[in-house]
Amino acid sequence: MSVPEPMIVFDGVEKRFGSNVVLHDLSFTVSPGEHVTLIGPSGSGKTTILRLLMTLEKVDEGTISVGGRYLSHQDKGGTLVPADERYSREVRKRIGMVFQQFNLFPNMTVRGNLIEGPTRVLGLSRDEANTRAADLLELVGLSDKIDAHPTQLSGGQQQRVAIARALAMHPDVLLLDEVTSALDPELVAGVLALLRDLGETTDITFLCVTHEMGFARDFSHRVMMFDGGRVIEDAAPEQLFTAPEHERTKSFLQAVLDH
Amino acid sequence: MENLPRILSVLGDGLPETVIATLGGIVLTIVLSFGAGLLLLSPWRVVRGVTRVYVEGFRGTSEVVQLFWIYFVLPVLVGYQLVPLVAGIAVLGLNHGAYGAEIVRGAIRSVPRAQYEGAIALSLSPAQRMRRVILPQALVEMLPPLNNLFIQLLKSSSILALITVPEVTRQAREVLIPNFGDDTFLIFGVVFVVYLLLAAVITAIMRWIERWAARRLGRRPVRQRKVLEEVAV
Numbered sequence: 001m002s003v004p005e006p007m008i009v010f011d012g013v014e015k016r017f018g019s020n021v022v023l024h025d026l027s028f029t030v031s032p033g034e035h036v037t038l039i040g041p042s043g044s045g046k047t048t049i050l051r052l053l054m055t056l057e058k059v060d061e062g063t064i065s066v067g068g069r070y071l072s073h074q075d076k077g078g079t080l081v082p083a084d085e086r087y088s089r090e091v092r093k094r095i096g097m098v099f100q101q102f103n104l105f106p107n108m109t110v111r112g113n114l115i116e117g118p119t120r121v122l123g124l125s126r127d128e129a130n131t132r133a134a135d136l137l138e139l140v141g142l143s144d145k146i147d148a149h150p151t152q153l154s155g156g157q158q159q160r161v162a163i164a165r166a167l168a169m170h171p172d173v174l175l176l177d178e179v180t181s182a183l184d185p186e187l188v189a190g191v192l193a194l195l196r197d198l199g200e201t202t203d204i205t206f207l208c209v210t211h212e213m214g215f216a217r218d219f220s221h222r223v224m225m226f227d228g229g230r231v232i233e234d235a236a237p238e239q240l241f242t243a244p245e246h247e248r249t250k251s252f253l254q255a256v257l258d259h
Numbered sequence: 260m261e262n263l264p265r266i267l268s269v270l271g272d273g274l275p276e277t278v279i280a281t282l283g284g285i286v287l288t289i290v291l292s293f294g295a296g297l298l299l300l301s302p303w304r305v306v307r308g309v310t311r312v313y314v315e316g317f318r319g320t321s322e323v324v325q326l327f328w329i330y331f332v333l334p335v336l337v338g339y340q341l342v343p344l345v346a347g348i349a350v351l352g353l354n355h356g357a358y359g360a361e362i363v364r365g366a367i368r369s370v371p372r373a374q375y376e377g378a379i380a381l382s383l384s385p386a387q388r389m390r391r392v393i394l395p396q397a398l399v400e401m402l403p404p405l406n407n408l409f410i411q412l413l414k415s416s417s418i419l420a421l422i423t424v425p426e427v428t429r430q431a432r433e434v435l436i437p438n439f440g441d442d443t444f445l446i447f448g449v450v451f452v453v454y455l456l457l458a459a460v461i462t463a464i465m466r467w468i469e470r471w472a473a474r475r476l477g478r479r480p481v482r483q484r485k486v487l488e489e490v491a492v
Contacts, residue, residue, distance in 0.1 A: 056376050085385060093382045103377030106476045107395035116391065117381035149477025169381060 007032040012062035035206040037216040040226030050175040096166035097175040102158040104150040136164035156187030176208040273430035287352025296363025317357035347419035366400040406465035
């Protein structure tokens with residue numbers, strides 16, 4: 001059996017904010033359908049990785065590819081140049097993102113949020129997009145909220161709509177950026193259960209930043225521990241959570257568990 | 260007081276000119292505010308620079324002098340005389356559009372960055388992001404300052420009297436004062452009221468649009484009383 005082509009490739013990526021180097025010479029790959037969780041102290045660069053993949057930030061050095069195509073760069077006559085907006089948009093279509101603060105559009109109803117991308121970017125008809133929206137709302141358990149405004153929903157409901165909105169684009173890669181951090185504690189479980197369900201029933205590649213270690217453990221195939229802009233440990237969750245090799249990983253997990 | 264019907268009738272003759280100048284000015288103001296407001300946010304420095312020259316040029320000079328330029332100087336330069344009412348509408352629109360551009364720019368910038376990012380995550384194009392996501396949210400923020408701007412424009416329309424447009428103020432000064440000189444108090448009292456009523460109409464329409472826009476965002480209009488209660492606490 002041949003090794004499948006990786007879904008995500010980071011090759012020597014460096015990202016700086018001013019003089020602060022957030023990611024140092026970072027290289028890793030993620031296979032199609034793999035669930036990878038990024039953990040580490042805040043400021044370690046985890047969220048920056050997701051933002052680079054969503055093209056919300058630009059790389060300073062190195063390249064990022066998704067599904068065999070450059071994301072950060074484009075090939076112009078044999079030389080790599082930074083990707084322009086039009087090129088980025090094509091590659092970006094394969095990637096979805098769910099944000100900590102949901103980022104639903106308040107000027108649209110739930111339905112509007114769900115059909116906006118499919119109709120305007122993917123070119124679906126209104127009927128097709130409406131059907132897809134209804135199916136996804138059923139999946140996230142919010143069929144009765146289709147005509148509600150985002151402001152009328154609880155945080156947990158908003159986040160489930162945001163997940164449905166990302167899924168409506170049929171992404172190959174889904175980025176989850178601390179999706180339960182802004183939720184009241186009693187709403188966290190419902191969102192995590194939904195994500196577990198998606199992990200089992202779809203072949204989407206997940207890249208996930210979270211502080212929910214229990215979720216990271218049973219959702220991920222692989223956990224990457226970051227510190228100071230570098231990967232210091234990259235292992236299966238059973239390995240990393242029960243027998244971490246690095247002192248830094250141990251002290252981080254200890255601190256998180258004591259919390 | 261016995262001259263009141265005559266006074267009202269003469270001022271009434273000027274009313275269409277005032278209303279047309281104001282409406283024309285508002286339409287041009289809206290077009291220029293959005294056009295220049297968006298250009299002020301352009302990624303290209305040259306575009307921002309040229310737009311900035313327009314905004315500062317029209318904000319920083321006298322409206323009356325602008326009017327004289329368009330009406331008296333421009334014909335000398337290009338050999339074409341604008342109809343007074345058209346010249347007036349042009350100046351009202353150009354001048355207030357310069358202020359409106361800053362309102363539009365400020366409102367667009369007040370939309371949280373998270374909304375742009377949500378739109379990028381759905382792969383919307385830059386134009387779709389602006390039209391579908393950012394502008395509808397910015398609009399709610401623009402409406403109250405635009406209401407102010409339109410009322411100012413209405414009052415500014417009285418300078419059209421200086422270039423012979425027979426609008427309300429000119430009717431009062433050129434027709435009524437020479438004929439009913441003893442009723443100065445009454446004449447200008449009525450003129451006051453006319454502008455006040457027209458301003459009330461603008462405010463009523465703008466409030467209605469504000470409520471409509473707030474509903475579209477799923478916001479309830481803030482009750483005046485509640486705000487005061489919070490201040491009291």
